Amino acid sequence: MKIGIVCYPTYGGSGVVATELGKALAKEGHQVHFITYMRPPRLDVFQPNVFFHEVSFQNYALFEYPPYETALASNLVDIVKYQKLDLLHVHYAIPHASAAYIAKQILKEQGIYIPVITTLHGTDITLVGKAPAYRSVVAFSINQSDGITTVSESLKKDTYTNFDISKDIEVIPNFIDFTRFTKLNKEHFKKAIAPNNERILIHTSNFRKVKRVEDTVRIFEKVRKEVNAKLLLVGDGPERACVEELARKLEVEKDVIFLGKQDAVEELLAIADLYLMPSESESFGLAALEAMACEVPVISSNTGGIPEINIEGLTGFLSDVGDVDAMARNAISILSNEEKLIGYKQNALAQAKKFDISLVLPVYENYYQEVIKRAKAYN
Numbered sequence: 001m002k003i004g005i006v007c008y009p010t011y012g013g014s015g016v017v018a019t020e021l022g023k024a025l026a027k028e029g030h031q032v033h034f035i036t037y038m039r040p041p042r043l044d045v046f047q048p049n050v051f052f053h054e055v056s057f058q059n060y061a062l063f064e065y066p067p068y069e070t071a072l073a074s075n076l077v078d079i080v081k082y083q084k085l086d087l088l089h090v091h092y093a094i095p096h097a098s099a100a101y102i103a104k105q106i107l108k109e110q111g112i113y114i115p116v117i118t119t120l121h122g123t124d125i126t127l128v129g130k131a132p133a134y135r136s137v138v139a140f141s142i143n144q145s146d147g148i149t150t151v152s153e154s155l156k157k158d159t160y161t162n163f164d165i166s167k168d169i170e171v172i173p174n175f176i177d178f179t180r181f182t183k184l185n186k187e188h189f190k191k192a193i194a195p196n197n198e199r200i201l202i203h204t205s206n207f208r209k210v211k212r213v214e215d216t217v218r219i220f221e222k223v224r225k226e227v228n229a230k231l232l233l234v235g236d237g238p239e240r241a242c243v244e245e246l247a248r249k250l251e252v253e254k255d256v257i258f259l260g261k262q263d264a265v266e267e268l269l270a271i272a273d274l275y276l277m278p279s280e281s282e283s284f285g286l287a288a289l290e291a292m293a294c295e296v297p298v299i300s301s302n303t304g305g306i307p308e309i310n311i312e313g314l315t316g317f318l319s320d321v322g323d324v325d326a327m328a329r330n331a332i333s334i335l336s337n338e339e340k341l342i343g344y345k346q347n348a349l350a351q352a353k354k355f356d357i358s359l360v361l362p363v364y365e366n367y368y369q370e371v372i373k374r375a376k377a378y379n
């Protein structure tokens with residue numbers, strides 16, 4: 001198949017899922033065209049069958065906000081037409097689903113039918129998407145897609161609850177590439193971070209409000225009273241300054257290490273004992289799955305799709321959003337018993353294996369075939 005993938009070129013979340021999916025499809029022999037405003041970070045080396053199209057748009061003094069959606073739709077028309085694509089797969093509804101819809105209508109006028117699959121990732125439904133400023137266009141463009149997928153059962157439910165959706169939604173979960181996310185031996189690095197064999201807690205995110213990064217510091221402050229430990233905070237974003245301030249206020253700043261944005265997250269997960277995900281809302285929690293693949297158990301909130309991956313008492317523990325006392329108690333219970341910790345680490349790996357990319361990729365391929373066949377039958 002010749003597939004166009006539209007996504008955000010981000011370090012985490014939907015951008016990573018889209019890029020890894022495209023790379024895996026290309027390895028299977030499909031021709032994959034990435035269409036986005038910047039090269040996605042995980043598209044860093046040449047790979048056969050992979051093509052990158054940077055969305056070109058012209059700025060003009062009149063535009064306070066450059067009309068990206070218009071530019072994307074125009075670019076899509078040309079790419080579909082000249083590369084003879086069979087399918088467009090857009091990740092994150094805003095504004096990708098509506099741009100794809102516009103491109104589809106323009107191409108239809110020219111006698112070309114391009115099926116569109118929209119994958120909903122989370123905040124495009126649970127947060128921004130349902131805001132009055134966007135909701136009409138989001139609902140319309142989801143309903144106009146030839147195929148709709150969500151990354152968890154929880155997000156499927158939220159989509160039907162928040163929007164009037166008339167079509168079936170297919171759940172296809174996030175996945176893990178074990179050739180990358182596997183426990184590496186980074187003992188020298190561990191020694192540098194934790195010279196006195198302290199336990200290492202880790203959190204990776206884009207430091208947005210929804211991630212509740214401050215809770216990780218509150219949990220850590222309680223854990224550190226019982227267990228010798230360090231906290232690694234990986235990533236950057238709008239909340240970072242407040243989190244740094246809180247670490248100083250709680251007098252744990254010497255043991256909280258801010259690493260900023262990092263590409264090789266697997267090298268950091270290799271030295272971690274526990275992953276913290278106290279999110280306010282999380283449609284799936286790919287970052288937690290990446291930790292589990294590297295044998296790191298998870299202390300999380302019980303929101304959204306997290307209970308579909310983190311299993312209470314087996315791969316970690318789940319608590320209500322904001323219940324830092326319970327999260328700290330659970331963290332201490334795992335970290336203070338070596339035998340218990342090893343058990344949780346093994347369970348985390350076993351659970352992550354259920355989301356191996358080799359299991360999820362054929363589900364996407366079958367869904368693509370089904371949507372293309374269905375579209376051909378109707379047009």
Ligand code: GMT
Binds near residue numbers: 010015121122123151
């Ligand atoms: O919140 C993020 O990290 C980014 C966001 C996105 O769409 O880029 O992530 C969402 O998509 C991920 C991939 O499907 C999911 O694993 C995350 O749970 C989801 N984030 C939220 O729902 C807050």
